[in-house]
Amino acid sequence: MKDWNEKCAVVGIYNAYNASILSYYSLFSMQHRGQEASGISSSNGEKISTYKNSGLVTKVFDENTLKKLQGNSSIGHNRYSTAGEDSIDDCQPIFAKYSLGELAIVHNGNLTNAKKVRKNLIEDGAIFQSHLDTENLIHLIAKSHKHQLVDRITDAINQIEGAYALIFLSRTKMFAVRDKYGLRPLSLGKITNPDGSVGYIVASETCAFDLIGAEYVRDVEPGEMLVFEGAYSKHITMPKSIKIFAANPKPCIFEYVYFARPDSKVFGRNVYEIRKKMGIELAKEHKIKADMVIPVPDSGVAAAIGYSRESGIPFELGIIRNHYVGRTFIEPTQSARELKVKLKLNPIAEIIEGKEIIIIDDSIVRGTTSKQIIKILRQAGAKKIHLFISSPPTISPCYYGVDTPDKSQLICANHSIEEVRDFIGADSLAFLSLQGLKNSIQNAGEEKFCQACFDENYIEDLQE
Ligand code: SF4
Incomplete structure (x- = not known):
């Protein structure tokens, strides 16, 4: 199968020693999901640093660039070319400073109401730096009047429609969200740090877990947000789960046909x-x-x-x-x-x-x-x-x-x-x-999948 390309891979690492290096290896293992550009943002608790460029993961990053991406938390992205345009502005993570501090976002999927939301934001005075639908989220979060980031993200998520596996990184927290249909995959894994403390990974495919020695815990559920907090503490707990939407699962059946690596577990099952x-x-x-x-x-x-x-x-x-x-x-x-x-x-x-x-x-x-x-x-x-x-x-x-x-x-x-x-x-x-x-x-039983590329039964609520 050619000419049918997954647009992206995403990864998030929380409370792990050398988080950006773990993101790097995770992106390397998911190179098949996007070969045009790669990027990582990391946080040391005080500041988020980002590096992104076009090319394969091994070409984009070297020892020096990874050394500059310090901290115990990081998010990363591999991109396929036609989401947005071919410039560095359209690579992810997207980073912004706003009233609550700093924020970086990675996204796998496609927001079906992106044009409408962007038009409204522009009419309201927003200035965009990329062609990415994901940039809408930065503006929606920045504009929200809520005092906590978790509430601002929820606000923003309630205004977007489409397919998304999203990871947000602030200076001290990380958030992972899947759309209510669970169209794109996102799994949660546990990392045991050299000192015995616990960290977490979320990634598009579990082949990333295998490479860095993480243990599969479960999938992020459709409509769920996981909140990771307490980094730099020995007593970090399991991420908090918030139900943003009632789940209506329709995961992409094509992940099993072609996209995912056969050694990955996708939607809870081994692809091979x-x-x-x-x-x-x-x-x-x-x-x-x-x-x-x-x-x-x-x-x-x-x-x-x-x-x-x-x-x-x-x-x-x-x-x-x-x-x-x-x-x-x-x-x-x-x-x-x-x-x-x-x-x-x-x-x-x-x-x-x-x-x-x-x-x-x-x-x-x-x-x-x-x-x-x-x-x-x-x-x-x-x-x-x-x-x-x-x-x-x-x-x-x-x-x-x-x-x-x-x-x-x-x-x-x-x-x-x-x-x-x-x-x-x-x-x-x-x-x-x-x-x-x-x-x-x-x-599979009565489980429903998106199979619209085979039967044209698109999800009614997600028409462009
Ligand atoms: S199954 Fe649905 S989500 Fe997957 S490629 Fe086909 S149309 Fe897209």
């Missing part, structure tokens, strides 16, 4: 296990004879293992992925696209030649990448190629914090499955059903 189950369900729905099952690496690997296990057809790593692809220096033409795929994926001709193969990928967006993959497999001598997709056809864009192409660009929105098969050049093409996808999620 679910992807493997998607492959099992796919094999139950689409049974054919073939010589081998091959994943499109890396996103199709777990589903291909599941498909192979259920069908009894041998699994082979017939395509090898080069993880070190940088920029391509040719014009953006059709052949550039071919080069881009070839730079990343190389089939092993010795395995594929003369064989009938099932290729497993997680989804199809524009269809151009699938077409190139089929082409290089034919060039490698495949006799027959069946492309099986471990999710339903993506027929509609996302408005809840995922960067997606326009509907006109989504091949499955505009063509029949047979037309798509013909375009990509596969011998057959099949998709997992929505029910099959739901069956893959353990204990």
Whole structure:
């Protein structure tokens, strides 16, 4: 799956030794959720310091920049390019001084009433420094007449709509908030400091916890705010929970299909296990004879293992992925696209030649990448190629914090499955059903998910 990008990763560390370094490692582990820019704000109890720039986490930060980000609390952000614009002003955290002191914010998601709120704020005299919907929150908090920051944040949250996993850092406290639908993930973990004291982490994915040795506690609930206070005290307690909204959970099902790292726990479940189950369900729905099952690496690997296990057809790593692809220096033409795929994926001709193969990928967006993959497999001598997709056809864009192409660009929105098969050049093409996808999620029962990119059932209250 390409061209369907999670816009951001967020992390917050509270009451932990070298908090900015822990944020750095957490952002590094969540690099897949945003590669265009990265930033960290930290507080030493008296002052918030921020450093952000464009590029990968390892490029943005070095020992010197991290040394300047002192203190026991910090928040961080990885950003994908099209949220806002490509300037440093549109990187996060957003930092501001206001009447109660200093504040930094990171946000994963998309505020659906952002334009309206921004227009009102501008008419009221606000001056904006970025194109980010998140900046609205700074103004709403600054304008609130409440005396406590927690009340000002609640005030501001009550005026925004949309998908959000937000973390706020003041000089002495941290706040984590999830929208009432819980569209974007946010988990809470516990850190044990070298002196035995306790700290906390909140992050988009639990792979961040694993890297820094934190222990998963639970998810931040939809509609909940966690308040972290008491830093620098040996007796720090569990964060205080405030229910801002009644929960109406509709977490993003696409996290399981593609976005999240397979080693993460998202919405309380391990992603790898679910992807493997998607492959099992796919094999139950689409049974054919073939010589081998091959994943499109890396996103199709777990589903291909599941498909192979259920069908009894041998699994082979017939395509090898080069993880070190940088920029391509040719014009953006059709052949550039071919080069881009070839730079990343190389089939092993010795395995594929003369064989009938099932290729497993997680989804199809524009269809151009699938077409190139089929082409290089034919060039490698495949006799027959069946492309099986471990999710339903993506027929509609996302408005809840995922960067997606326009509907006109989504091949499955505009063509029949047979037309798509013909375009990509596969011998057959099949998709997992929505029910099959739901069956893959353990204990899903009556649990509702956002699946609007598959069925166009958008959340009624969140129309732009
Ligand atoms: S529309 Fe799709 S990608 Fe967006 S939140 Fe819903 S399920 Fe996730």
